[in-house]
Amino acid sequence: MTKLDLFGAVHDLCPVARPDVAESETRCEACGSRMQGICSALELTELSEIEHLSKPLCLPARAALLREGQDRDVVYTITAGMVRLSRTLPEGQRQIVGFAIPGDFLGLDLSREIAFSAEAINQVNVCRFQRREFTEFLARKPHLMARLHELTAHELHHAQDHMVVLGVKNADGKVAAFLINLRDRLAKLDRVVVNVPLAMTRQDIGDYLGLTVETVSRTMTKFARQKLLVITPDGVRLLDPDKLRLMAEL
Amino acid sequence: MTKLDLFGAVHDLCPVARPDVAESETRCEACGSRMQGICSALELTELSEIEHLSKPLCLPARAALLREGQDRDVVYTITAGMVRLSRTLPEGQRQIVGFAIPGDFLGLDLSREIAFSAEAINQVNVCRFQRREFTEFLARKPHLMARLHELTAHELHHAQDHMVVLGVKNADGKVAAFLINLRDRLAKLDRVVVNVPLAMTRQDIGDYLGLTVETVSRTMTKFARQKLLVITPDGVRLLDPDKLRLMAEL
DNA sequence: GGCGCGATTTGATCTAGATCAAGTTGGCTC
């Protein structure tokens, strides 16, 4: 069984890691995240229609997909890799509002300015659309619109979950919730169950959870001492997911 | 000029304050929040169509509109008053995820279970729809669907703003952001500019901002001492909104 | 007017997590 190559290793579709270089011969029909994102609402015939609008791209780690308050002219669906969504305050403080994975759509809010910056954490494959073309296509496909709304509502639900994490949980609960949620999301894409790859830095996790790097690090080592998980070079292996889930739920 | 009666005082449309008692002769055409919520997407003719689906209700303070994980059968638009949206954890901790005001829609996520509890803070007027009827109407009106999506995307944007507040701001910044944001939202409905009525308790504010009652109280008295605002029996009067906005933006 | 009760304010103390300060580790380049 071949796994989705989410984290790090070079992807077949992506021999050249330069932004703005289209890697093609990628048929939507063969797309790994075809049943994940908005595209899951499309018939095969529609898929070939949208294929003409989309430009498959491969972006290297650190590439910027969107910049807060700008770039309203494109939207993306992610097909491989992980993307960091963040807001930056005037004083330089950063809040990460989410991590996008394959199947996620960037640019849900079609009407107003971009709410956050989006940067590739590792090598990322995306399909890029011109916002205008995408919106026009959407107008002709009510069920696609419905699907987009569903995704947005789902994101909103997720955002409210995260408000709870930020508002009421302590460091242990935050880190546990982060690990369990990421695991659950990845599990929907693939059979990843105990190994949770963490492509982002501890700083990123801290900025997501409203904690400092040090606290994230200390909490994870504590979990490791308590045999709840093992820290591996590229993430963690959960030894006691049930216990962690309990901590996450408080 | 007559103000929207948002907070407390008995509303004309609402002589009897009992849940499940329809107060009618209320024509959508005459509705105060007609241009605010989803209804703003409707033509006059469509307005009379939707009028048949909606049941205008007047609910007393403390009435429950939705309960977390239940009640998927109705959705609401709010036309007067204020509603508290909250999540409660197993341990009894509460996170308020938002305060809904006239023009807001409850039940944006049409597909899955209710994400939060919704309770009237003061006397509230709503239009209630059967979810199924509403969804069917929606399916026949693509521009209404688009409007709903727009509202949802706007909520998501708002949710991300609030993550920043919860994640990176200190107590002063949180309280300032809360006051300024509420003021801005109310200003869109009415000409309320310096008087910000606070129908919710300090505890509610605390549960919204991830602070304790005591900290909210101390922060507000501090702001009062610094002549940034005056605390009134029913809210605050902002003396230096610009300074507060600066603090809110950090 | 006096009583009762929840909301609010104010004060004293405590603590989780921030901050400051070194190490340590691990890949990458030359």
Added chain:
DNA sequence: GAGCCAACTTGATCTAGATCAAATCGCGCC
């Protein structure tokens, strides 16, 4: 394989805000 740099870990100390504990306010009710 040495040197470098960013990410990570670990330890010592500090502090914003929590917690605990009393007032005080405000309002409906008898």
